[in-house]
Amino acid sequence: MDNYRFKYIFKKRIQILFGFLILLLFIPLLKIFYLQVIQFDRFTALSKNNSIKIIPISPKRGVIYDRNNVILADNKLVHSLEIGHSFFSDLSEIRARLKNKLGIDIDIDIDITNKKISYLYENTVPISFNLTNQEIASFVAHQYLFPKLSIKQRFIRDYPQGKSSAHLIGFINRINDNDINFLEKENLTNQYLGSTHIGKSGTEKFYENLIHGTPGFKEIEVDAKQNVIRTLQEKRPVPGKAINLTIDYRLQKIAEKAFGKKKGALVAIDPKNSEVLAYVSQPTFNPGLFTNGISHKAWSGLNEKHSRAMLDRVVTGLYPPGSTLKPFVALAALTNDIRKPPFSIFDRGYYKMPRSSKVFRDWKRGGHGNVDIIQAIAVSCDTFFYGLGLELGIPKLNEVLDDFGFGKKTEIDINGEKSGLIANKAWKKKKFNESWYAGETAITAIGQGFTLVTPLQLANATAKLANPSLSIKPHLLLSIDGIKQDKQEGKEKKQSYSDKNLRWIKEGMVNVTNEGGTAAFLGKKSNYQMASKTGTAQLFGLKIDEKYNEDTLPDNLKDHALFITYAPAINPEIVIAVIVENGGHGGSVAGPIAKEVLDAYLKNKKL
């Protein structure tokens, strides 16, 4: 082959080769086009995902005050021991080592490995808030042993009043599975980025959405080793709103002190506007115990069968109203033109049912003699009310009780309220598949039988008695960030009881603390007039010839003592309902507690 021909072939081949190389280069060019132009958004996101991290900053929880700005729940700055986000699975090992090496005991059960919850967390999660200064010093000195842990400063919830008012204030605890499910359902998870705790009971729970606040964010740039290069932007968290409750903490404290070791509940309401002035449930607990997860021992102590400290008796305690129901029963009768004064009966100490041999006894052996409806309230004459009940009948009675809010929730701003029970024929048939006996009507009229009320219902009903035009439902929220809140109207229709009937009821209730009344001793010491009713709810059915002996009866079968009152009788300022569990007689046990609160509240008022 000569050089010319060789060169000719070479030139042809080199053109083919160049064409081939161009085509070849198009492969990466197309790939790069695909990456940079078509998939640009995806890779931009991936690139940002690499280098930009968003760290949530949890908001400070709103402070809870009473009506006079006494702090009920606050935040305090503490040193918290924190574990890095990526080391959750090592927690149990780290916990054991902390105990071995430094003697630091982290006695909590927190499920921080739970994927659903842990995505809320920032880069570290607190595992203990309550290290002593010594423990912190010891940890810091040995930090090199625990590279996965760190000490941070955090705000945690603080309850400066200790055990006082725990049911009212409530508590917060770690966000758990149920909470996260709820937050997801309500589409609120974004509000909880960076948060570890949530309100679990009381006001802390009901007003969680107000108190919690809105988290902020810190957008940071990190390098491949997760070192922070710079902060790109920062949005400060919006702290939760501060709220004032209608509660007067001073009354709260006085009531708790008056209760002493007794169990029960006290509710005080301003009858002019249904503001709850006191909300006491005894015994109580320390809400601060829950902030860091409660130990099993403390938890079982709180749920001990006889004391049931965790139980909020104000809205979930169900009690037979006993004689405190009588003013309402009496009003029902008068409204239906039954037993209006001057009608009276002669009480021999028992009531014999017509056309029956069944006999119901009065609480007073020998009876009260001649009593009209006013007197019957003042001396709490059972005999009068047995007959009244039978004359009135359950439907008409229940109509009035319903008017006063019995048997249904008051819709107070606390979770878990119970509706109590106003029994009737249909209910009994459904529940026990039994028909209604006339005798049951008779005992219902004295507040025994099936009827169950919460202390709040009792106070609410008494407030309606004190101020018949009251249509606002009982509530605890006074103001948000200092701005007064509108009162919410209750569902009940406005009452239309005649003034005359109401005056008779009031007269009866005023006479309770007058000479001859069931709580006459309270009136003697009083410089204002009060309208009250005592009640003693039997938990233990006495046989006809059996004598109630407080000393031989086990504590948990002793009668509940009840007392409702409002004062002053004219233009009432405050309504109180008190229940002392297994306290015995209402007037002598529950009455003095109510009186102390009344005295304290009315002392500063110009009457």
Place this chain on the structure above:
Amino acid sequence: MIKIFQRLKKRVDVPLLAITFSIISLGLITLSGSNLDSSNIIINQVVNIFIGLIIFTFLVFTNPRILFVYAPVLFLLALFLLTLVHFFGVESNGAKRWLAFGVINLQPSELMKITLPLMIAWLYQQYQNKISLGLHFTAIFIISIPVYLVLLQPDLGTSIMIALSGFLIIFLAGISWRLIISSIFITILSSPLIWVNLHAYQKNRIINMLDPFVDPLGAGYHTIQSMIAIGSGGGFGKGWGEGSQTNLNFLPEAYTDFIFAVYSEEFGFFGVVIIFVLFLLLIYRIFILASSMQSTFSRLLTVSLGVSIFSAIFVNIAMVSGLVPIVGLPLPFMSYGGTSMVVSLASIGIIMSLNNHKTLIAN
């Protein structure tokens, strides 16, 4: 000194040199965008370029006839060293690729990449008047010896590169299309057999290439980070020195093997098109020079050098953009590092020298 420049000016091909410097400049610009001790990187790279230019200048003035005369000797020497690897090679990762001479480590397969094209070009120059099927088969036989030896090491990638550099010259020498097509056909048919005989790590590399997101933190990490860097560059890039993938160290080997990803991240698709045009112009100019040369040896060697530069560019970009598995291969003229820069500039120097001595090799 001025004299040298004047003489150099006559002997260099200005368009080729201009293209080369444009590419080198883009590399330097990319390097200087680094926020990590960039001054050191820049100074070192400028020194590398300077050394490369000295060798370039030396080669421009050197008579390429030496290459022709010593081609068989150089090839045989490389072949000898390659055989030595088989017996005395340093073993690492289950492969014998290196010879250790005291402190110097030598990889004879790399030498073979240069000396084999030299040898085949010599063969066709020597027997250019007697080109026949027999000569082609002789060339194929010569190629198969080093290819087989490198396969034994084992080093699949390098042996493919050596084979291609040899076959390229046979192709340019005018082997018939019928032979080319039938051999491609045979290769495709035997590919399942090749797969079966691949080592596990080679299979892994190929699987990873097909889907790097299968193992995002392991073998696929480099590829993914590189693709993220390129993809997030978009049409016009994040701007010079603004590549977050690079500056925050998500992109490994950012300034050596992966400099193209840095460039793409900061200058976008627009920048990519510019560099592609420059690379094509470089190869085009080399081919133009080759076709104007008089001797067969010069032409074949020039194209061979051009294609070897091209394949390094192609493999590097294909690797960085996630088309082929990660192999430690720098981007000619752009990657930070002395060896790559010196070898690339030397190749250009040899091409210019061949261009100057068009008639120096007797036909």
